[in-house]
Amino acid sequence: MDTPPVVGTVQTVEQLLEEATRAVAEAGSTAELQEVETRYLGKKGAISQLLRQVGTLPPEERPAFGQRVNAARETLVARIAQRRAELEQLELARRIESEQLDVTLPGMPLRPARLHPLTLTIQRVKAALIGLGFEFVDGYDIEEFRYNFGALNYPDDHPAMDEQNSFHIAPGYLLRTQTTSIQGRIFEQLQRGERTLPLRIAIIGRCYRYENVDATHSHTFHQVDAFMVDEGVSMAHLKGTLTQFAQMMFGPEVRVRFRPDYFPFVEPGVDFAISWKGGWLELGGAGLIHPAILERYGIDTERYTGFAFGLGIERIPMLQYGVDDLRLFLENDLRFLEQFPLL
Helix, strand or coil: CCCCCCCCCHHHHHHHHHHHHHHHHHCCCHHHHHHHHHHHHCCCCHHHHHHHCHHHCCHHHHHHHHHHHHHHHHHHHHHHHHHHHHHHHHHHHHHHHHCCCCCCCCCCCCCCCECCHHHHHHHHHHHHHHHCCCEECCCCCEEEHHHHCHHHCCCCCCHHHCHHHCCEEECCEEECCCHHHHHHHHHHHHHCCCCCCCEEEEEEEEEECCCCCCCCCCCEEEEEEEEEEEECCCHHHHHHHHHHHHHHHHCCCCEEEEEEEEECCEEEEEEEEEECCCCEEEEEEEEEECHHHHHHCCCCCCCEEEEEEEEECCHHHHHHHCCCCHHHHHCCCHHHHCCCCEC
16 A cells, blocks of 8 residues: 655644555554555655655644644554554454364374384394303494404405405505404403303494495495304304204294305305295304314413304395395385385
8 A cells, every 4th residue: 555645734634544544454464564554654655755844834733733643653653553453352262263172083093113124133133142151242343353354364465455455544444344254253352251161152233345336235334243162162053053043033934054265264164045935045154163263362262162153134034025126125115125124
């Protein structure tokens, strides 16, 4: 609405007050009312313009005109305050109506929670190994070079020592390439008297290797490692433990296979594979702990022997659920994740 011309007459003040009163009454919300107030009572509003014109009138007209303008201003302030109170009550009533809750209506269904398939597998693996008497410990994602390789009997020219296969963080430190790196730390605890023989230790965690990502490889993966040191431990104990573990994970019909293989930290070494509803799938490596490792930590190899194994976690749900692409586990696609069991 255009501001009326400012003319120092009674008629102008009355017309302005009438016009402003009508605008106040027509305001349908407190926001609209605020605009009306600014238009008439603001620093640049119509009333303020009238007051600035007092100085242009003849001296004998100034007091009376100023009084009329101030009276109009007070009247308008009162009407705006009254209208604001009315509008606030109306807006409150509308908000209460819109937010009203009918407690007789049925509640909104809650979506059931799900665990990630890798989390489900980790829980099952831990339950199986705890049931076989293993104690779970935590390790470090950023590991010292000496535990990741040196304590595990790796020769200096082993391919795994190459920077192309590891993520080096700083001199002497890297992202662990295998959870087997916990072994040296546990043996040091044994040396310090913080642990005693026999040992049954297990660990689950992320591992990192410099790999091209494809359907069967990733730079980040999960691994479970376990080892046992006691009197008279043999390959028969290792095979029995892994066979029992496989049956606990896949059922009594699962078949297991052990074939000779080489790993620096075991002698002899084997690869461990299973057959379940199809062909064979290698789960990891295993063997008897190399005597040189035990002797390095002061363990009498004439009396004590041990076994160790490391298995890939991702391969278990891939086999159980028929997943053919490792990358699906890390893409957070709900269409994929909702196919797995509920909590």
